[in-house]
Amino acid sequence: MSSPSQRTANDSPPAIDATGLTKQFGSTTVVDGIDLMVEPGTVYGFLGPNGAGKTTTMRMLTTLTAPTEGQAAIMGAPVSDRDGVRSHLGYLPEEPPVFDELTGREQLQYVARLRDVPPAEADDRIPDWLDRFDLVADADRRIDDYSKGMRQKLGLIGALLHEPSVVFLDEPTSGLDPRAARTVLDVIAKLSDAGQTVFLSTHILSVVEELADTVGVLFDGELVAEGAPADLTAQVDAAGTDPGDDGDGGTGSTLEDVFLAVTTDSPAAQAVPESTNGAGATQPAADDGSTGR
């Protein structure tokens, strides 16, 4: 990942580029001036406690709600240009957008037609995706007979069917059994390998730890920590603020420790985000620029 200063005129635009992104509902500030830059082909893990502003941030980036202040662009298209952004976008909201009255296959054909996927390609891709997610046998059953996990898988296929440049996934493994969850993780890894960008919001930290190139932690609407998972855990080790530390001064913090350290109102713990957050970084940026924004 390169920082903006390292970018040249021939570089492709960042997959996601947000500056001072803010959302207020009346007098309540839900997202408070966050800066984000996600390079194409990477996986960005977006963490935060409930009510931190993750979904609102995703809604702004997917054009569903306009920022109160600041700006954002997806593959160079500003979010105010909804048509421009939509063509690059795949989005799986927390509640999968599927129609109960259709069959699984009909739902995917519907999405393919709306996304202008050529019929011949859709005919190839749909059975392939159904097979990967073990849905072939249920493809012609109505969705109102599907389990939560099956709906989730179908929603995910719908978000990926048109091979978007940037995929926003809100809790993609929610309701999935371990095997299906593993399939989703493999798919996300392959998307990244194929040059697609994944913006992944989840509470399952092991998923982020395994997949994410960069992790951002949102707390009370502010991005309080950002960086490569290894860098973040190293900084927690160095700062000695690991909430789970038994006092022996040992290393080996996990992303959960980072999360717990930066998402608390405790003044002692607030020292950590100061050092890990790129916005007010006191630590040098990692060589790969993962904390640079």
Added chain:
Amino acid sequence: MSVSWSRTRTVGRTEIRRRWRVIKANTAQLISIGLMCLFFVPGVLAILAGAYFGGSALRAGDLATPVATVREIAVTLWLFAAVFGGFRGYSSLLDPDCQDGLLTTISHQQLLAGLLLAEAAAFGLPIALVAAGAGVIFAVGSGSVLAVPAVFSAIGVLVSTGFLTGLAVVLVFKNGGVRSRLLSRLRTVAFAALFLVYMGVIVTNSFGALLDPFYWLLTPTPIGWVGELALLSTTASGSPLLAGSGLVVGIVGLGFSGPVVSRLTAWLWYADGLEPRETDTTPTTAGGSRLSRLLPQPMAGVVRVDWTRARRAPISLSYAVYPLFLLVTPIIETVQEGTVGGGFPLLVAVCGVWITGALFTLNIVGNEGSVLPSTLLAPEPGRAIIGGHIAAGTLVGLPMTAGAVAVLGVLSPQPLWAVATLTLGSLLLVVAAAAIATGIGAALPRYEAVSVSRSRKAIVPSTLAFVAYSLVIGLVSLPLVAGHSRLVAEFVTSMVGLPRFGLALAGIVVSTALAAAFSLVAVLYARRRIDRFQFD
């Protein structure tokens, strides 16, 4: 992303397919739609007959004021389309399923176009067939082939502009509702006012008076002018210039209304919604404190939850007001005659009793929905649930029923002692009805939500519970009603010489005895059922 016909067709076809599957899966809905279609057959026949006789009258020159008549018909049609457009917009069209998913897939214009296409296919096609039929029959009557395209064009322009106007008006209100807490809160009040106006219009038979201002306002406008298209091919004295202008303005208006409706829809669909507000659920209000003093804390909690749910989703209790339709005829008679009939307070008493019991107690277990497990884990759940739900219903139903019965009784020709006994009887039965409903609701619960409107589902009492409850309430109320019925009193007095007062008292005693017996059994059964409840 421009609006493409291919995507519009995809959205429209999928909408139609989904709607059809929903209807097909629900036999009751299928039957009701079939009955509604049958209901419209006479209307369609009347339109076709009117088209023929109207055309014939125009040809023969029998119509005294042809221009005014066709303009009024045009305005009526336009108003009907506007009301229908508003209704469709409010009830379903503007709240598409999977909205976020669709808006990150296609543009809002594209989605709106697809939804409008589905509306056109579902409702526009039958209207187009009727319009074409009316055009042909009008042409036969008027003796001019030109009448066919003229009438068809006029109806097409009027229906489409009216529909979009209604949709635009609803969009303005909905946009206000998602931006203003005050407007959002006033929604229920507005609907209640609208319902009262509607009932008032029916009761006073004053549709003409209601429509007169619209006729006065709209007949001299292009909406009225379009009606004169029907006169062009006849010998009547319509103005080709005005008719043509009306048509042109209508088509231009259609061109303008598209972007206006699209913009308003974007504002609605991309709206942020109201600012989240912190709510304090502790009972610090005067009402909350009074309730806590009146009832044990667990029961007071149940009452508060019942009332809050009712206030926030009144439509989920819509089934409880069905008996009010029984009051429409007596209300009409009262308004028309200026006096309250002797049977009216009796009917109000029975309706009040039925409604009070049905409000919160007729699905006492199922109505808990997803919180049932935690409710059942509370200490002595049966006592709190039963007492709380009975209190929630009676605290509302008792003063309203008794008050209405007393006031109407005093205004009716009933003697004062009859008013007093009837009021007393209704007081007793209101409390009993809520208790009786608990047992029936516990025995015949419904756990799954059913559609109470196009866009809302709610857990309502089961059909069997309604039937059983209505039978028991009918049985329990019968002695009270018979004791206060003039016809029964005259018959009994002539047969056994019992005075009316004695008969009324006997009615109360028997009704109370029946009510007490049923209530006791019902409450004991409900409590046992709840305390020993087991999930299957």
